Structures are given as C-alpha cells and as structure tokens.
Amino acid sequence: MNWLINTFGTSIGKKLLMALSGACFIGFLLGHLGGNTTLYFGKEAFNSYAEHLHALGILVNIAEISLLTLLVIHVVTGVTLFFQNLGARPQRYAVSKRAGGRTWASATMPYTGVLILIFVIFHLINFHFVEKTLDNTIFDIVSKTFVQPEFMIFYIIAMIIVAFHVSHGFWSLFQTLGANHPKYMPIITRVGIILSLVFGIGFGLLPIFVPLIAS
Amino acid sequence: MTTEEKNINITLKVWRQKSPDVKGRLETIEARDISTDMSFLEMLDTINEGLIIQSKEPIEFDNDCREGICGMCGAVVDGIPHGPESAMTLCQLHMRKFKNEDIIFVEPWRARAFPIIKDLIVDRSALDKIIQSGGFVSIAAGGAPDANSIPISQDIAEKAMDAAACIGCGACVAACPNASAMLFVSAKISQLALLPQGKPEAAQRAWNMVNTMDDCGFGNCTNEKECEAVCPKKISIVNIARMNREFFKSGFASQVL
Numbered sequence: 001m002n003w004l005i006n007t008f009g010t011s012i013g014k015k016l017l018m019a020l021s022g023a024c025f026i027g028f029l030l031g032h033l034g035g036n037t038t039l040y041f042g043k044e045a046f047n048s049y050a051e052h053l054h055a056l057g058i059l060v061n062i063a064e065i066s067l068l069t070l071l072v073i074h075v076v077t078g079v080t081l082f083f084q085n086l087g088a089r090p091q092r093y094a095v096s097k098r099a100g101g102r103t104w105a106s107a108t109m110p111y112t113g114v115l116i117l118i119f120v121i122f123h124l125i126n127f128h129f130v131e132k133t134l135d136n137t138i139f140d141i142v143s144k145t146f147v148q149p150e151f152m153i154f155y156i157i158a159m160i161i162v163a164f165h166v167s168h169g170f171w172s173l174f175q176t177l178g179a180n181h182p183k184y185m186p187i188i189t190r191v192g193i194i195l196s197l198v199f200g201i202g203f204g205l206l207p208i209f210v211p212l213i214a215s
Numbered sequence: 216m217t218t219e220e221k222n223i224n225i226t227l228k229v230w231r232q233k234s235p236d237v238k239g240r241l242e243t244i245e246a247r248d249i250s251t252d253m254s255f256l257e258m259l260d261t262i263n264e265g266l267i268i269q270s271k272e273p274i275e276f277d278n279d280c281r282e283g284i285c286g287m288c289g290a291v292v293d294g295i296p297h298g299p300e301s302a303m304t305l306c307q308l309h310m311r312k313f314k315n316e317d318i319i320f321v322e323p324w325r326a327r328a329f330p331i332i333k334d335l336i337v338d339r340s341a342l343d344k345i346i347q348s349g350g351f352v353s354i355a356a357g358g359a360p361d362a363n364s365i366p367i368s369q370d371i372a373e374k375a376m377d378a379a380a381c382i383g384c385g386a387c388v389a390a391c392p393n394a395s396a397m398l399f400v401s402a403k404i405s406q407l408a409l410l411p412q413g414k415p416e417a418a419q420r421a422w423n424m425v426n427t428m429d430d431c432g433f434g435n436c437t438n439e440k441e442c443e444a445v446c447p448k449k450i451s452i453v454n455i456a457r458m459n460r461e462f463f464k465s466g467f468a469s470q471v472l
Binding site: 016 | 463
C-alpha cells in the first residue's frame with residue numbers, strides 16, 4: 001500500500017484528494033438542496049421529507065460518517081497545502097498584481113473554506129444536534145431561527161460564501177482530475193457558475209422565505 | 216516628434232541584494248532621459264553605465280539572447296513577471312510602455328526554490344534538476360531512421376510543439392501565488408508524453424519529475440491560472456491537466472513504484 005500513500009502524498013496527489021472530496025460535497029449540496037426545496041412547499045412537506053430521510057436508518061449514519069471523513073480529508077489536506085504554499089515563497093513581493101488569471105473566488109479559497117467550516121459547525125449545532133419533538137418539529141426549529149434577523153443575515157452571507165467557493169471549486173476539480181479539453185472546459189466553467197448561483201439562490205432564499213410562511 | 220519628447224524620466228525601485236545570505240532591500244534610482252526606443256534591459260544597461268561611472272555597483276540581472284527565445288532574462292516589473300505586456304519576455308518589453316515620471320518596481324523571481332544570487336539574478340537550477348530527473352527519451356543509436364516512419368498526426372505534433380515552446384524562464388513560478396512550478400513541469404512532461412518516442416518512459420518520467428518538483432520546495436498548484444497569463448510562450452494550463460493524467464496513470468496504473 002506504500003504506492004498509494006506515496007501517490008497521495010505528492011503535490012498532485014493532494015490536489016486529487018481536494019478535488020475528489022470537493023466533488024462529493026457538491027453532490028451532497030445538490031442532495032441537500034433537493035431536500036430543502038420541500039421547505040418552499042410548506043411545513044408539512046418539509047417535516048414529511050425529514051421523516052422519510054430519517055426512516056432510511058443506518059443509511060443516514062453511513063452518509064454522516066462518510067461526510068465527516070470527507071470533511072476531515074478536505075480540511076486537513078487544504079490546511080497542509082495552505083501552509084506549504086505560504087512556505088514556498090518566504091519573501092513576498094513588494095508589489096503584486098494579478099496578470100489576469102486569478103479571480104476573487106480563486107484567491108480566497110482557503111479563507112472561504114475556513115468560513116464554511118465555521119458555518120457547518122454552527123449549522124449542525126443549530127439544526128442537527130437539537131431535540132426534535134412533535135411540538136417542536138424541524139420546521140419549527142428552522143422557522144424560529146430564521147425569524148431572528150441576525151440568524152437570517154448570517155445564513156444568507158454563509159450561502160454567498162458557499163457560492164463563491166463552488167464557483168472556483170467546480171471547474172478546478174475537473175482541471176485537477178485531468179479533464180481539461182478546449183471543447184468541454186467552457187461548458188464546465190459555465191456549469192460551475194450556474195451551480196454556484198443555484199446553491200447561492202436556492203439555499204440563500206430559504207432564510208427569507210421560511211419566516212414568511214411561518215407567521 | 217523631437218528627441219526630448221521621446222525621452223522620459225523614471226524612478227526605479229529595484230531590488231538590491233549583495234549575496235544570497237545578506238538581507239536585500241529596494242533601492243531608489245532616478246533615471247533621466249531614458250529613450251522610449253530602448254528595451255527594458257537597455258534601460259538597465261544605461262543605468263548601470265551611470266552607476267559604474269559613479270564607482271557604484273551595477274544592478275546584476277540575467278540576460279542572453281535579448282530576442283525572447285533563450286529564457287535567460289526575467290524580473291517582476293510592477294508586480295508582473297516579464298512586465299505588463301502579454302506573451303513577452305523582459306528583453307522584449309520596451310520603455311515606450313512607460314510614461315514620464317513613472318515609478319517602476321523591479322524585483323527578482325521570488326520562490327523558496329529560486330534563491331537569490333545577487334540583485335535580480337536567481338538560481339533556477341531547480342528547474343534543471345526536474346529536467347534531469349526525467350526529461351529524456353531513450354533513442355536507439357544507429358542509422359538515421361526514414362522520415363515519417365513513425366506516423367504522428369498534425370494535431371498531436373502541434374500540441375507537443377506548443378508544450379516544447381517553453382523556454383524555462385521561470386515566470387510561471389514567479390507569477391504563481393503559491394510559487395508552484397507545475398506549468399513548467401507540465402510542459403516538459405507533455406512535450407514528450409504526447410509523442411510516440413516519449414511513451415516508453417512516460418510513467419517513470421511523470422513520477423520522477425513530479426517528485427523532484429516537490430523535493431525542490433515549489434508550492435502546490437491551486438488552479439489560479441496566473442502562470443498561463445504571464446507565460447511568454449503562452450503555455451496553456453491544459454498541459455497541467457495532461458500532467459495530472461500522466462501522473463495518475465503512473466501512480467495508480469503502472470508498476471513504476
């Protein structure tokens with residue numbers, strides 16, 4: 001198994017880990033957004049979605065453990081790369097200008113990443129690790145949270161950050177996997193931007209919409 | 216246009232460093248009556264002549280062919296390797312791109328893998344080490360083979376030639392926010408991996424070159440595309456994707472390790 005460790009230990013191997021785990025998160029976000037759209041159909045639809053999801057039993061636990069493992073891989077590899085990259089240029093330039101490749105999204109990947117991690121921890125404490133009862137359903141918990149303006153704004157900002165992270169991450173993961181072809185890259189880049197807008201708008205409108213239907 | 220109008224006065228903020236171990240600093244040098252017909256390197260020559268007359272140390276910088284094909288010259292001008300013009304080396308940059316009273320920052324390539332030797336000269340032997348670790352093909356010696364005995368399609372030949380256009384100047388490393396050498400290494404891997412002659416050692420080559428690159432202390436690529444933007448030979452990051460594929464084939468599907 002040494003060959004596997006050696007391959008993943010190289011610079012390109014670490015990139016591959018970032019790309020593969022990132023791809024899984026995009027898959028997860030699609031599923032999560034799919035589920036959350038039931039919120040747009042009201043309390044019953046959302047609660048019944050949650051009930052059906054938890055009826056899957058062990059499958060939910062497997063998914064949770066997989067996501068946690070992927071999270072550890074993505075964060076540990078990302079932090080390692082960040083510090084290695086800082087060390088690769090000990091003396092910074094006095095003047096540094098973008099030549100045209102870098103975007104705001106690509107330049108801020110490590111920072112948006114950290115903010116998303118903080119958000120995910122907060123989000124899990126908020127909605128996952130709370131006791132749900134018949135009187136206090138998941139919909140009630142969500143709507144009670146979003147009627148507070150500070151939570152609403154916090155969630156919207158978090159979703160804009162996610163959209164930024166995905167807008168660079170999506171095409172970037174294809175590039176890393178070696179799938180860069182002049183015929184397909186323009187489409188992949190566009191899909192990435194559309195996807196980040198879908199995530200940003202799809203999730204981002206929920207904190208505004210839920211208080212409206214809750215009252 | 217009179218000669219006076221063609222000449223400009225500029226202020227250089229140029230990196231001066233006596234030797235690898237001493238601390239360097241940006242020195243301010245006023246240059247008067249610089250002809251806009253001069254190349255950037257000729258401007259430095261002119262300044263150096265003045266410094267020598269004043270018994271001061273001239274600014275050391277690398278240069279050779281001065282026609283953009285050797286890969287020897289290069290400095291970061293106002294934050295961009297090889298200066299503001301695209302697809303050009305520093306020797307091809309002309310003073311007509313600057314205005315009177317401009318303040319121009321000139322710094323060496325900055326990367327841990329490129330230690331500064333003096334002023335603007337850096338040690339780029341790390342790039343040579345990468346080439347030595349795998350950038351070759353085994354060729355059977357003997358009589359010259361017939362032309363076109365190995366068929367190569369025009370499309371592939373062009374791609375290999377585009378990758379082989381790399382002059383190894385190191386601007387990609389200098390421009391990369393992470394000081395990564397992946398554009399350089401990908402061009403060197405691609406130019407051989409694309410052609411039938413390079414296929415026999417492709418797996419071993421990808422493995423050796425990527426590992427040597429890591430050992431030399433270059434950073435990791437985060438797909439920022441700054442390398443592609445400054446490359447004087449317009450090497451595309453499509454080559455980096457190809458290098459990744461070659462590396463995965465080597466790591467996961469070959470017996471080289």
